Amino acid sequence: MLDCAIIGGGPAGLTAGLYTTRGGLADVTMFEKGMPGGQITMSSEIENYPGVTGHITGMDLMIPWPEQCQKFGLKHEMSEVTRVSRSSEGIFTIHKSDGTSAEAKSVIVCTGSTPKRAGFVGEDVYFGRGVSTCATCDGFFYKGKEVAVIGGGDTALEEALYLAKICSKVYLIHRRDTFRSAPSTIDRIKNTPNIELVLNAVPEEVSGDAMGVNGIRVGFKDGTTRQIDVPGVFVFVGNDVNNQVLKQEDGSFLCEMTPWGEVKVDLSMKTSTPGLFAAGDMREQAPKQVVCAAGDGAVAALQAIAYVDGHH
C-alpha cells in the first residue's frame, strides 16, 4: 500500500514527489508513462522560472528535477494510469493499462492539460520554435515584433490583448466573423489599434527555416489566400483537460469538476474527495506556468502528508 500515488510527472507531480518524500512519507510512487518533465520540455526557451536564468530550454530546466526527488526516495513507475478509484473504506486503487493495479492511501493527480491543435501544415514541426500555445510563456520573445493569434474564443481574445501590449502588431486570425467572448472583451479587441482582425480565414500552413517560423498562410472562402509574415504564431483553439484517470466506470468523475472538465480545488489543492488532491494545469483557474504548477504540487503534498498522518 502506497502512502501516496502521484499521477503525472510534470512540474506539479515532481514537486509533489519532492515534498511528500522529504516530508517523511515512506512509500510514494509517481506514475508517469514517459520521461518526467511535462509539457515544458517542448519549449525551446524559458526565462520566467524564478531564479533560473540564462538561455535555457524547457528540457534544460527540468533535467535536475527527477534526481532532486529521487534523492528523497521518490519512485518513478513508467506505467500508464487508466483510472483512479476509491473504495468505501477510502483506499484508492490505481488502475494501469497493463491490467495491474496499485493501492494508495492518498492520491495527487497532476495529469495536466493539452492545448488543441488548429490542424494547419507545419504546426507540429514548428511547435516550440515559433508556434506556441502560451502567450504568458512566449509572448516576450516577440517583443516589438508582429505575431499571429489563431482562435476566436475567450482565451484567444484575452491572449491577443496580452500580446498586443508586448508586440508591435497582432493579427487575430479567426474562421468566422463573430467571436465567442464577452462583449466587453470584443470591444477591447476592436479598440486596440495594433490588433488587425483577419476574419473568415482558415490557417493553412506555417512556413519557416532553421531559425523557426517566418510566416503563416491563411485561406478564405473565395479561394484566395494571404501570406502573413510573422515569426510567432499563437494557437488558442481550446484545451483538453487530461481528466480521463478520474472518470469512473459509470461515467461520473471521482471528484467535483468544473463545466470545462477541470478539477475543483480550494487554496490547499483539496478536491471534493477526501485524500484526493489535484495540482497543476488540470485544476480550475490554473495559470499554466511551471512555477505555479510546482507551487501547487508542494501544497498538495503537505496536505497529503497531513491526510495520511490522520490529522486531516
Next chain:
Amino acid sequence: MLDCAIIGGGPAGLTAGLYTTRGGLADVTMFEKGMPGGQITMSSEIENYPGVTGHITGMDLMIPWPEQCQKFGLKHEMSEVTRVSRSSEGIFTIHKSDGTSAEAKSVIVCTGSTPKRAGFVGEDVYFGRGVSTCATCDGFFYKGKEVAVIGGGDTALEEALYLAKICSKVYLIHRRDTFRSAPSTIDRIKNTPNIELVLNAVPEEVSGDAMGVNGIRVGFKDGTTRQIDVPGVFVFVGNDVNNQVLKQEDGSFLCEMTPWGEVKVDLSMKTSTPGLFAAGDMREQAPKQVVCAAGDGAVAALQAIAYVDGHH
C-alpha cells in the same frame, strides 16, 4: 502613475515583478526597504526549491532573482511603505516613511509574515544554524536525529507530528501542561511514541558551536533545569502577519482579512478590493514555501495585468 506597485521584495514580490514586467506593464516598482530576497536569505541551506540542487544557502538561491526581474524593467525602490490607500476612483496611493508617496493603478502586496521568537538566549545567534521556524523547510536536515519543538498551539503540535515522521525523537517543550489545539491533534501527539512531552518547561538557552546548535536548556518552576542534547530546535510560538501597510487611518483594513490577520484571497490571489492582490506568506493558508510564494506572485501578476488592461 505606476501600472503596478509591488510591496515587498521576497520570492512573491520578485516573481510578481518578473511576470508584470515581462507581461508588458510599463511602470512597475517593487518597494522593498532592504535587499530583495526575503526571509529565505536567512536559511543556511535550502534543498526543496524545485530544480535548484546542490548544497546552497537561501542567499545563494535568491541571488539571481533581482537581476532576472530587472532585465524586464522592474524597478526597485529602497523605501519603507507605511500604508496603502485607495481613492474612490480606484487609484492607489503608496505612503512612504519619508513622507512622500506614489500612485498606482494596481497593487500586489507581499510583505510576508514574521515568526515570533520564544525569547531564549542564543535564539537569534543560532537562527538558521539549528534554530528554525519551519519544519517543512528544515525538518529533513535532522532525519534520524533528535530535535526539540517549542510551543503548545496548533502549529507547534502539527509541526511536531510532521517532524516525528522524519526524526528519531521529538522533545515537545511547552510552558504549560495543557495544549491549545484540537483534542484529536492532542491525542495524536500523546499516542506518537517518539514524541516526549517536556511540560511546564521554559526554554532558557540554546548552546552550540561553530557547527550550529548542540542542545537546549529548559527551566522548571521548581528552579531545576534540564539539558536536552539536540542539533535542532524548532520554535512555533506564533506568527506576526506583516499586514500593517493595509491598515487604514480609521483602523480598518484595505481588504477583508482572516481573524488571524491574513489577507483573504481566492485562487487568483484577488483580495476583496478590486485592483489589490496578495501573494506569499501574508495570505490565508499560505504554505510558507519559496516555490509557493513565487507561484502566488506569478498568479497575482497575471491578474494585475488583466486588471490594468481593463478586462477584469
